[in-house]
Amino acid sequence: MVLKTSASWGSQIFEISKMVLTLLVALLMGALVMQLSGKDSLQAYSALFSSALGDPSAIGNSLLAATPLIFTGLAAAIAFRAGVFNVGVEGSLYLGAFAAAWAGFTFTSLSGWLLIPLCILVAAAVGGAWSYIPGVMKARLAVDETVTTLLLNYVAILFTSYLVNYPFKVPGIANAMSAEVAPAGHLVRFMPGSQFNAGFLIALAAVAIIAFLMKRMNLGFEIRSVGDNPIFSRWMGMPTEKIIEKVMFISGLLGGVAGAVQVLGVHYRFAANFSPGFGFTGITIALLARNNPFGVLVAGLLFGVLRSGSSTMELFTDVPRDLIRVLEATVIFFAAMEISWNWLRRKRNGIRR
Amino acid sequence: MEFVVNVLYSTLRVSTPLILAAMAGALSKQVNLLNIALEGLMLFGAFAGVVFAAQFGSTWMGLLAAAVLALALSAIFALFVIDLRVNLIVAGLAINILALGLTAYLLIVVFDTRGAFIPDNVVALPHWNIPFLKDVPVLGRILSGHGVLVYFSWFMVPVTSVILYKTPFGVHLRAIGEHKEAAQTAGISVRRVEYLSILLGGFLAGLAGAQLSIGDLALFTDNMTNGRGFIALAAVFFGNAAPGLTAIGCLLFGMFEALQFRVQVMTGLPPQLLQMMPYLIVVIILVIISFHKKQRRQAL
């Protein structure tokens, strides 16, 4: 990491091309699976990409699919950058989504200019506070954050499910859902026939804010320092425990906003078990992006394309959309392999006495 | 009374996949390669079990396939974690996603069905009515009449314990988990022991999956494991990876599962709150342990 934001374009392009290469390997893997199971992979992929990028509303749907992934990718990335392995973004997402829905169906008299920020704020606070708990447990008591965040995900998912099944159950609806968010709280949709909405712009803003935080602000400097070398950071007098707590709060906050944006932009309600693992895909995206906020944007868009194209692919070529998960697993393996090898190489020669 | 018998009977039944997976988890935790992939390995085992049972018309073939294929998948996990040095958690998550995607994909491609696969030519694994015991009042109705894997899982608890504490392999495994360098300087082949631990775990997780799909019924549904791999991991933390205590954790968590439907029907208590319990209990235990460790450190 260098201080200047004008990091050489060459290295940026190099990073992006590595990302694309990893994705290509995954696509090849998917093709292999398809060929082995007697499917025409070329046809499937062309259906996938044309339906994800073929016309404006297709692009809109891809951006829509990318929106929550950009948030969860950022959430994972900022924690990873500080050396904190937060795999609990999914839990923050659920709690944030419920909190946003609650604010949205409770303060129905507010105007949109007030209601939307309020919903998002409440979601951010709840999501952040939720992930702050394992943050404190790690910083103060050295409880392994990976295990606690992993387990607490299920607590959050089940707890929100309880909320909409019992205290906030809406009579007359068969499925476990909350009441509807007041219309003033709905995010603007941009095109007919697509749910593509202003949530994407909020995601773009989040990328810019996190990038600014990481590169230009003291907290970002501290996060990078603790992630690079916690011992050094301690010797410099940095409050390393507080930094870990703060980073966990921010990570959860982003997860909470992801949930809010799904509720306010897509569903208008909270539904139990609504997330197909956005939080976990965020981990993949952060790995692929090497924790760089702009990289998260690119990787999030790529996954958005895959996700939104996959349903159409299933429709027209009877290749199941679950193939996407196989691609995702491949991406994780290869991205993680590259990271661990880089780390080993750096350890071997980069360090001179 | 009837209620208690029913709950205890089904506690034993639903604990079985947890126990088998938790024994795999205990092995992996003791060799310090915590296996987050249990969920995926179980799912893959469940899928393979029912598919191969249908294919060969033999439940036993299904059982064999479940164990072998989950073992093969765990070999991929081991390869990435041990030789390619991929982060343990990341690799585990990837295996879980892979299993989730691959089973759903194959279900559609091979059987042309989404969501559930119910073959009509497969019967569940045999159930044993244990002579004498089955005639004992109350106890007989709780302990007898379970599927074979239930009894196998009970058998595996002492076996795992014996492996860990009575065989050279187990001693080496624990030594590596605790102090890898010491094990290395003592001349132990660390890589071999690590591989064996993970592969043995894969085998057990496959059987755990088989219990879900062909243990009592004969069907597979998408994401059939539904977090049981993580409950098994929670039990491993509950029991600090000691087989006996871990199995007790499984029984406890299994009881929560057995209770949740009945309690809901009888008392209206939300099942979700019961389902949360295993995770919450373990997080609280972890905090308490760390708190004590810290106090001991500072006392010096």
Place this chain on the structure above:
Amino acid sequence: MAYLELKGITKAFPGVLANQKVDLSVEKGTVHALVGENGAGKTTLMRILYGLYAADEGEIFLDGKQVNIRAPQDAIRLGIGMVHQEFQLVPSLTVTENIGLGMEISRGPWVDRKAMRRKVKELSEQYGLYVDPDRQVAELSVGVQQRVEILKLLYRQAQLLILDEPTAVLTPQEIDALFVVLNRLVASGHMVIFITHKLNEIMTLCSKATVLRRGVVAGTLNVADTNEMEITRLMMGQRVEIFHRQSAEISGKPVLEVSELSAVNDRGLLALKGINFNVRAGEILGIAGVEGNGQSELIEVVAGLRQSKGEVRLGGVDVSQATLRQRRQRGLALIPEDRRHQGLNLLGSIAENIGATRYFQSRFSHLGVQNHTELENAAAAGIREYQIKAESPDAPVSTLSGGNAQKVIIARELADEPILLVAAQPTRGLDVLSSQAVRKELARMKSEGVAVLLLSADLDEILSVCDRILVIFEGQIVGELSPAEASYERLGLLMAGHVAQKI
């Protein structure tokens, strides 16, 4: 007759000749001391013998036959065993399990506990290494753990035992017990190579002593025919003592006052046992000592990174409860001993490393937003002032040589006009020119009225720059000398635990 013979062992690491044509021969039934200062090459030599390093040149003979030792397994097979400074024991396993680890006696698929326990009992009674074979190692004291380590070697039928500073972790009573055991071992024909710094141990335990100095054998002595002075002289070398400076009267106010400081180390053992000293403005106070005698803990306590009992006053203010950042704001500057981990972020740029203690000050940031231009200007100024050879402030610090990397630390630490500079092993691993540059900085600080606390294992350094010298041994200050009264010999004796009155 010599059982083990090392002939012409040479081993070079990048930039360092660790062993140069070293000869060593050890006779059956003896304890052979291997002595020398830190970095004299003792551990390297033993690691070669144990198969952990490969020698560049040289031959090893056992019982007259040349042997090839490529890995510890080879050494074990040849009857060579080593007890490392860091014990290689598994805490939750029992004593028996640890001793037999990797070479279990089995009956069928099971570990034959009875047979193993019997063997452990036999060995432990034979040599007086009393242990409870069924206890968990975690419950044992360090002294008993060491017995387990030795039993582990005997179980593997080691004839030659290498003990790397075995007494460093023991209490006096445990040391006595260890010596009894070692004497019994050599009486039964075993050999022991005993690495130590402590002179009295050589005199009481060993029959021969080989002294290494800067990778070369300075001499091999019959302990019966020598004395502590001679060994010290060999260790230190016949150096020209040009440093006899008249110490000027230092009248500055005390800047660092440390009283009754006690602290435990990471193992929970008492590492500082009631330390008292002051450092005055314009004074360089040196703390000499063999590494591992409490220096690391002392620095951490002064920095506020380790809990302690006692008082630390900085500039007249009690800072015992203050955080490191608060202490830095009161004028503390720190050159940590571990440059690569504590002193530098090797993944960061020079500017980031130089700014790491000050980035939050109003000059460098406003409302949490950093002023990169200022940070880079400050870094550029540091690069100029300390003549750091670097392309730009943006360059990664990992591309710098050791000397330039140390200058980055100095540029950072001296930027805020400190009143106290704590420098720990500031020239370790540096070449002559870089070392001189660092010492010149220390002298400049002194002339500007800064109080300097210098911890160093390098006696040349201590003698050439300090106004006053304290010697630390096993967590206590065991002597205070002025440079006029100090000599290598006197310091060496004190550092080796030789009580002051005898000199």
